[in-house]
Amino acid sequence: MQVNSESILSVKDLTKSVQVEDKTLVLLQALNLNVAAGESIAIVGSSGSGKTTLLSILAGLDLPSTGQVYLKNQPLHQFNEEQRSQVRAQHVGFIFQQFLLINSLTALENVMLPAELANMPDAQVRGEALLAQVGLADRLDHYPSQLSGGEQQRVAIARAFIAQPDILFADEPTGNLDSKTGQHITDLIFDLNAKEGTTLVLVTHDAKLAARCQRQVEMDSGILTEPSALVATDDLGKDQINSKNINQSESETQTPVSQEG
Template sequence: MKTPEVHIKATNLAKSVKVSDGSLTILHDISLTINRAETVAIVGASGSGKSTLLSLLAGLDTPSAGEVYLAGHPLHALSEDQRAAIRAADVGFVFQSFLLLPSLTALENVTLPAELAGDKQARQRGLTLLQQVGLADRADFYPAQLSGGEQQRVAIARAFITNPAVLFADEPSANLDAATGQKIEDLLFCLNADKGTTLVLVTHNDELAQRCQRQCRMQAGRFVGAEGVIADVG
């Protein structure tokens, strides 16, 4: 049997921040390994440290202690510019707040990351992705002209425009109604299956988490054991 390719490996991660009376530890001794094309959910209540962990795994922030490797790159040892270059090349993001640029059309929002990377096929690839997410007829619409669900589909198309090795999604359907949220979740898993992209979801929604191959449950900045939960598979 072929050994799975490790895409993300975190070892003994911790994150503390300064507060008025000292320091506050947000994450305690987190270790986790995620293989290529896996779907993994990080679950827990608000304030459990889910989004902080996602930021560290994606290289948006650096740990106070420990190591994190993304696609073989030691994020913990790199500068912000170096981490940004890795994110541009290997990572896609879907956030609950969409983060579309209001002055750009749907197509322009989708193609922007590829154009910044010098992709001369960005427009055609963007149109193809908009068709995949069911928005071919909305390419020239601005975000204000789109519904919440449509804006999130644009954000998903944008996340896939650079063919990322890893896609991080932070509460991707939290701001949507149930029916639209279900469609967005279905789309994420379909694109994951079609493109072999590693998918890491942060959610408090247990139903969404159960759609992933593995679930890692957090409480007070730590992984906690439960049936079906693998806190450290490294």
């Protein structure tokens, strides 16, 4: 896999805390992370470790309490809701554990939605093509309730790719599926990702799924670590990636290599 060394996503000293009554609950602690364009990275960790919170901030759905987040060189941490929406519409694709399809829309209409939002002229043609690619060419007019879980997730995958995002965030994409279907979905995501050259940020607690990413980082109680043992050795560009990376908030000595914006 060709990895563009240019960083597409960069996080510096990110923390996230919430006020619960009179206590401050720290969800994320001084995180640093760089993701190169075209790279696939898995964020693993147990439930409640802060994976999804991190994903929300990385994707511009939420704001950090402190720290900086750059996506495609755009300072998400300085952006308001509207500006972040625009960034998402232009650069980001999503796949969720709950599929999050709109029930009243057909499969095709669900897929077309991001393209319509991005004003793409050939939304329908592209939608049909993508649904064909995920093997649902004969299910275009089916509603989510008429589809199985695996089929719904395939629609969600097609939807994620239709607007040709630069970066794709997937939150436990196989979490609601059986292992066989999950395997199939995983294949689809990675195949399409390779074909479209999209950067992939995957949140999962499934070690097998995580292993298919070029790089893995681990969340534990709001702290991000990068166990080097988990890094695949034969991946092209792994050294670059490793050298760039990141983290260890505990380690005072390491600083992020790449600072952009």
